[in-house]
Amino acid sequence: MGVKNLWDILESCKKTLPIHHIQNKRLCIDLSCWIVQLQNVCKTHACIKDKVYLRSLFHRLRALIALNCSLIFVTDGAIPAIKLSTYRRRLGSSSEDTRDETNLHKRSQPRNMGSEFSCMIKEAKVLGMALGIPCLNGIEEGEAQCALLNSESLCDGCFTTDSDVFLFGAKTVYRDIDLGDGGHVVCYEMEDIERKLGFGRNSLITLALLLGSDYSRGVYGFGPETACQTVKSLGDHIVLQRVASEGLAFAKNTKGLKKLAEVGSCGASEVNGHNSQKVDQFQKVIDAYLQPKCHSPDSEAVHRVLAHYPFQRTELQQFCSQFFDWTSEKTDEYILPKIAERDLRRFSNLRSSSSEVGVQIPLHEIPVTCPVSTIIKRRKVAGKECFEVAWREFDGLKSSVVPADLIEW
Helix, strand or coil: CCECCHHHHCHHHCEEEEHHHHCCCEEEEEHHHHHHHHHHHCCCHHHHHCCHHHHHHHHHHHHHHHCCCEEEEEECCCECHHHHHHHHHHCCCCHHHHCCHHHCCCCCECCCCCCHHHHHHHHHHHHHHHCCCCEEECCCCHHHHHHHHHHCCCCCEEECCCHHHCCCCCCEEEEEEECCCCCEEEEEEHHHHHHHHCCCHHHHHHHHHHHCECCCCCCCCCCHHHHHHHHHHHCCCCHHHHHHHHHHHHHCCCHHHHHHHHCCCCCHHHHHHCHHHHHHHHHHHHHHHHCCCCCCCCCHHHHHHCCCCCCCHHHHHHHHHHHHCCCHHHHHHHHHHHHHHHHHHHHHHHHHHHHHCCCCCCHHHCCCCCCEEEEEEEEEECCEEEEEEEEEEECCEEEEEEEHHHCCC
16 A cells, blocks of 8 residues: 555556656666566456566566666565565554554564465566566565665666655656557656655655554544644644654644644644654654665665576576466567567667767677667567567577667667
8 A cells, every 4th residue: 555645646646658768777676566566457356366566577577688687586585574564454464463652563474475475475576587587575565675775876767656755765767668559657756756746755744654554553633734734834844753752742843733634633732642652653663764674775684686697598487388288489589679679679779879879899809799689570560660680699599670769869
């Protein structure tokens, strides 16, 4: 879920960009979100049995590979202690298990690695490794780890549907990807959120406290409009300090608390009576967003996934045979043209970079060999200019069609 109503609040910052916007970018993928997204397309038993979600993941990844995207899967680790009550409510646990967060276990809880969903994640990770995509297993929240990689400039953006990724520090977030009609991505940038809405990271955390999130139930009586007005009235630079020191009393002179009193949920006397307890609870939520448990940027785990991982053709053929009942030839037909296009894009990038700095390197002197041996003919695919090309010794792939911009330098 992330933060209640946050995507609606951020609607004016949403950008729908052509899929080529993400070409050549380093992207981390909140794998749990993608699997849920793909699984929701078809929830029937037959779809799960036939691995429709896994097949959809394969086609999504091959499109990104062709764009020369450097991908990292990120998975969830243990469930944070502060999230356990929310987690249990979602599973429909008894009221005894949905007590206030302060009365719950103090330690994070390992996930059930034998669950159906965990098995789906394992299958996706095997597919990723066969395609040369490493996986970083998070300590706790996957979106928090994605946000850290993004904030430290170790990736250019995060794919996730969890809106609290911004509260963890993410700068560029891709909420969705669509491969139809040429393809597009739905993008949000923290820079736009700050400029258009006036909300920095501190303000977003305060909105989570008022509206509710995975870590807190929110405050009854605060809707999106009132919460936004209350937070804006203080400003991003000071709002968390006020919450940490005063609890709900920080809003006593705002429209927010007046509305709160009107609906009878928590008047001023009640705020004052329970303020010390609320301040303590709020501080725990603030700390959970500002200091999540993640692999540090200089950790061995992060260094490992930043290394280059090769495409493993044989392993992919075996995987597709097992899960999709494809022949090796069918798997090659799907993936080899995309791998070849990626290699051509890398070659094109190297040549373009040389030209930009005023260096014209003859083809025979470029340290990477051009993977295309011959241009066969000009083609038009879905209204776009392309070329059919012959490949130079590429795992038996003789020819395929590539975008014209990769040939016309």
